[in-house]
Amino acid sequence: MQLTVWTYEGPPHVGAMRIATAMEGVHYVLHAPQGDTYADLLFTMIERRGKRPPVTYTTFQARDLGKDTAALFQTAVRDAVERFAPQALLVGASCTAELIQDDPAGLASALRLPIPVIALELPSYQRKENWGAAETFYQLVRALCPVAKADARPAPARKTANILGPTALGFRHRDDVVEISRLLETLGIGVNVVAPLGATPADLARLPDADFNICLYPEIADTACRWLERTHGQKTVRTVPIGHGATRDFIAEVAALAGVDPAAALDTSRLPWWSRSVDSTYLTGKRVFIFGDATHAVAAARVARDEFGFEVVGLGCYNREFARDIRTAAALYGLEPLITDDYLEVEDAIARLQPELVLGTQMERHIAKRLRMPCAVISAPVHVQDFPARYSPQMGFEGANVLFDTWVHPLVMGLEEHLLTMFRDDFEFSDAAGASHLGHSSAPLPQAGGEIGVPKPSASC
Numbered sequence: 001m002q003l004t005v006w007t008y009e010g011p012p013h014v015g016a017m018r019i020a021t022a023m024e025g026v027h028y029v030l031h032a033p034q035g036d037t038y039a040d041l042l043f044t045m046i047e048r049r050g051k052r053p054p055v056t057y058t059t060f061q062a063r064d065l066g067k068d069t070a071a072l073f074q075t076a077v078r079d080a081v082e083r084f085a086p087q088a089l090l091v092g093a094s095c096t097a098e099l100i101q102d103d104p105a106g107l108a109s110a111l112r113l114p115i116p117v118i119a120l121e122l123p124s125y126q127r128k129e130n131w132g133a134a135e136t137f138y139q140l141v142r143a144l145c146p147v148a149k150a151d152a153r154p155a156p157a158r159k160t161a162n163i164l165g166p167t168a169l170g171f172r173h174r175d176d177v178v179e180i181s182r183l184l185e186t187l188g189i190g191v192n193v194v195a196p197l198g199a200t201p202a203d204l205a206r207l208p209d210a211d212f213n214i215c216l217y218p219e220i221a222d223t224a225c226r227w228l229e230r231t232h233g234q235k236t237v238r239t240v241p242i243g244h245g246a247t248r249d250f251i252a253e254v255a256a257l258a259g260v261d262p263a264a265a266l267d268t269s270r271l272p273w274w275s276r277s278v279d280s281t282y283l284t285g286k287r288v289f290i291f292g293d294a295t296h297a298v299a300a301a302r303v304a305r306d307e308f309g310f311e312v313v314g315l316g317c318y319n320r321e322f323a324r325d326i327r328t329a330a331a332l333y334g335l336e337p338l339i340t341d342d343y344l345e346v347e348d349a350i351a352r353l354q355p356e357l358v359l360g361t362q363m364e365r366h367i368a369k370r371l372r373m374p375c376a377v378i379s380a381p382v383h384v385q386d387f388p389a390r391y392s393p394q395m396g397f398e399g400a401n402v403l404f405d406t407w408v409h410p411l412v413m414g415l416e417e418h419l420l421t422m423f424r425d426d427f428e429f430s431d432a433a434g435a436s437h438l439g440h441s442s443a444p445l446p447q448a449g450g451e452i453g454v455p456k457p458s459a460s461c
Contacts, residue, residue: 008318012122012132021053021168025087032094056080095124159258160190165217166197171380179396242299269397289314289355292379294322374410
């Protein structure tokens with residue numbers, strides 16, 4: 001175990017919380033010691049949700065370890081079911097509670113509750129947050145989705161798809177879902193279920209009704225999509241529509257599965273023209289370092305090289321389950337991938353490569369600030385400023401516009417600061433000169449020791 005002041009992913013039970021919080025009608029009873037309720041702040045403070053996550057903690061204390069903590073867990077389960085009346089219940093243990101081996105699955109099963117109970121086995125010392133979210137979603141789908149084929153129903157008037165993967169505490173997931181739903185609607189394709197975000201247990205039972213699935217976030221939905229492929233024969237769209245080119249590829253893949261004309265959804269992004277415009281030509285060849293979750297990092301590398309004309313000098317991810325994807329992508333750029341969850345290794349790589357732009361997580365924002373480099377956030381983990389009130393997707397054509405603004409603005413501001421420094425000694429632009437936008441009659445800035453807004457006495461006083 002390694003002590004650190006920063007971690008890219010929390011323990012797997014935080015991933016389970018993300019699924020429970022994203023859904024409606026699901027409650028999570030977590031066998032955990034007093035103090036583990038810190039995880040609520042991830043949703044109420046960082047994501048700025050208006051209510052607490054649907055999680056009940058047993059919050060046992062040191063003195064409880066000499067008593068029957070199993071009875072404490074069962075009492076918490078009964079109280080949660082009576083108070084919240086969920087349609088389905090998740091039960092599991094945090095990393096600390098895992099050590100006392102109280103078996104939440106068996107204890108909950110012994111209560112014979114009148115609702116589905118899904119026991120989560122999340123090895124806290126081998127796995128992390130994204131894996132925990134993926135496993136939780138998979139277990140919910142497997143428990144609540146019928147294995148047998150439904151009775152023959154009349155064919156729907158149009159093709160439908162499931163959008164799978166968006167969660168609570170996800171990087172722009174809310175807005176991505178809106179953007180992709182609009183694209184599907186433009187193609188004449190209906191959305192059967194969006195899950196886990198906003199879905200109920202009853203919605204998961206309707207997943208087989210769709211013609212195909214869209215794996216929007218592989219870190220979360222890949223396992224569930226593979227199960228649906230095996231069990232119900234549903235095909236999966238795996239192109240992640242981040243960037244202009246990837247969005248066109250996504251539309252082509254969706255249209256082919258649905259048997260519709262893709263032309264209706266092409267093409268509304270301003271990015272291709274803006275990235276070729278004269279204002280952007282000075283950005284061509286900028287050296288960029290990219291780090292984040294594998295899906296966003298791979299997508300960002302493609303956009304950076306093919307759509308912005310940047311040179312990718314570093315590429316990496318922190319979720320080792322997708323290391324193969326990063327290695328495959330890095331080979332396209334002639335790079336050795338950086339696969340680590342140690343932010344100090346990432347900082348060393350950035351300092352060594354000296355890129356002109358860093359694309360990363362909230363941690364890379366801090367690293368770039370210390371190293372005085374421009375940075376834009378492209379991936380979780382993120383802080384409160386990356387859960388904006390405005391509509392700001394990362395996916396689809398509107399997402400491509402957002403990427404252009406987000407990535408180019410740090411470089412433009414850096415250029416502005418460079419010019420101000422260059423002309424600081426010029427008589428017209430020096431600090432002692434008046435504000436140029438106010439005209440020649442403006443007074444110069446007060447020198448050291450002067451008081452702003454206090455007039456000097458006149459000779460007649």
